[in-house]
Amino acid sequence: MSQLPGAAVSLAEAPPAAEPSKPLDAQRVQPLRRPGRWIATAVVLVVVAQIAHGLATNPFYQWDRFRYWFLRPTVLDGLLVTLEVAALSALLGLIGGVLLALARQSGSPVLRAVSWTYTWLFRSVPLIVVLIFLYNFSALYKTLSLGIPFGPAFVSFDESKLATDMTVAVIGLGLNEAAYAAEVVRGGLLSVDQGQHEAAAALGLPRARQFTRIVLPQALRSITPNYVNQLIGLVKSTSLVFYVSLLDLFGSVQTMGSTYPGDIVPLLLVATVWYLILTSAVSVVQFYVERYFARGATRTLPPTPLQKARAGLTAFRARLRREAAV
């Protein structure tokens, strides 16, 4: 808290100007009374305490089993799969999204049409369907080969050897993610003021340089929060990878729930807590990335939590000194 709550000076209480007893800045200001706020706070605290008490004491949650499952190797293996699939498909999705967004803005009608069609297709088809199709891809195409299009092949791969479960999951999620990321990136590019494009062009910079030095850094300000939103959605959509016979965090929890049916609830809580941890970690990274790209756009950067804590401490000390001086 850097401000004193309810610091308000009412004119009626102003001291007569004839006899200034103390310097003005040392005078104590009476805070305004706010009974309503106190009552609301008390009610909310009681409700929160009740919820916490219920969580801790309800036998339905079986916290002892929660402790047993939280760090089990099978759950951690699942967590690793979740992290891997999410990280790789986020990377694939971002690269694909940038390429698609550029294609969408290019001068070539073919590139524009292909990019539009791709986005339209992958935003329409449910992710589950994409995964099932890819997983059973070998039914449609037995081999993949590199060579001259419609001509002889130099190298050919047996598709079922090439496509491990992990590959299929990453490609499926990545293709899906790229379609959404394309729109996020395109929105970011559109948010850059037209004047910036014109100024960059007026400086005579090459097209590529205009994009990497002028347009993209400004676009990233609006891309970041939207893409992180996508990313959090992606972390949760990894729970569909059991469709490609891969057990992620949620999948391993489901499997163990059927083997140990007495522990279904604590297992679900384990998954919940892990997902909370993952999302929180992503949010922390997001804060710093956003702060980085805000340079040059805002006059003063928003304070980091550490700076906030320092400032709060300093303000508190100053207040203590003032209170002591009264």
Added chain:
Amino acid sequence: MPSHLTRRSLTRALSAATAVASLAGALTACGGSSDAATTTDAVGTVTVGRVSNGAARQTRLKVSEVTSLNAELPAAVRERGTLNITVGALPDGFPPLAYIGGDQKTLTGAEPDFGRLVAAVLGLKPQLANATWENMFVGIDSGKADVGFANITDTEERKKKYDFASYRKDNVGFEVLKKSTWKFGGNYENLAGKTVAVDNGTNQEKILLEWQSKLKAEGKSLTVKHYASKNATYLALSGGRIDAYFAANPGVAYHVTQTATSPNPTRSAGTYSGAGASLQGLIAATTKKDSGLAKPIADAVDHLIEDGQYAKWLAAYHLSDEAVAKSQVNPPGLPLSDS
């Protein structure tokens, strides 16, 4: 950090990203993929009921290759020397038939064990792969898998695309909370006014919907509910949202023993034949139509029945009351319209 994106920093970022990607790729090698660990048995023995989490007695069975049966196999499979078995037990298995065992990583259960027995008689190396129920069938269609062993009921509908070799009776049962007083008693009339959950795409669902329409004709109601997974169904049962769960009987038996000490214990409320009143339902190994595999598998099952390993396998899993006298290729199954 540089204050703007230079070409060099872009290159650096890209190479860092590549490094991250390759690192993650390297992690994949040691990550927990759901590959079913094939147990290492010496040639001539198959151990059933491993890491079964209390569902079975671990039993070592002597099984050896029968060359005449091996000669019956389609040439492609015989030359390959492996039998690709698919088990549809993802994301949540159905103990004691097919599930991840008590070591929390190995695929175990009566069905994969039986698949291993059959492969041993045919002189093939079993390759087990776990998949979702839908992908199991698509995998058989696409040739990814040779045969499915996963408590699959032989039905007339499925016969349009698959060949069957039966190996077990199919009984279904009702599971209710222990504190409930309801009994099925073999009479569908007792279901009037109840809410019952059933798994999507199973033959017990078909039976239940049949009863529902019969009750409707009599002016009574039966509410049928579906849940995303077995776990979700059991949560609904323990929360009192449904009166009963209609599922494969071995699974009901396992669940009843497992939840005995949990806050919401359950009990069985009666069983029924998996193919309706007129016919004994059969569980069968499922192969692609005209793949030429159903006959050798049926003969292998018959060989196991005659040699006594079949009875020992069932006894290990406490399923002796589901034994059949003989394996049949494409026996009459659950009719298209069970009227």
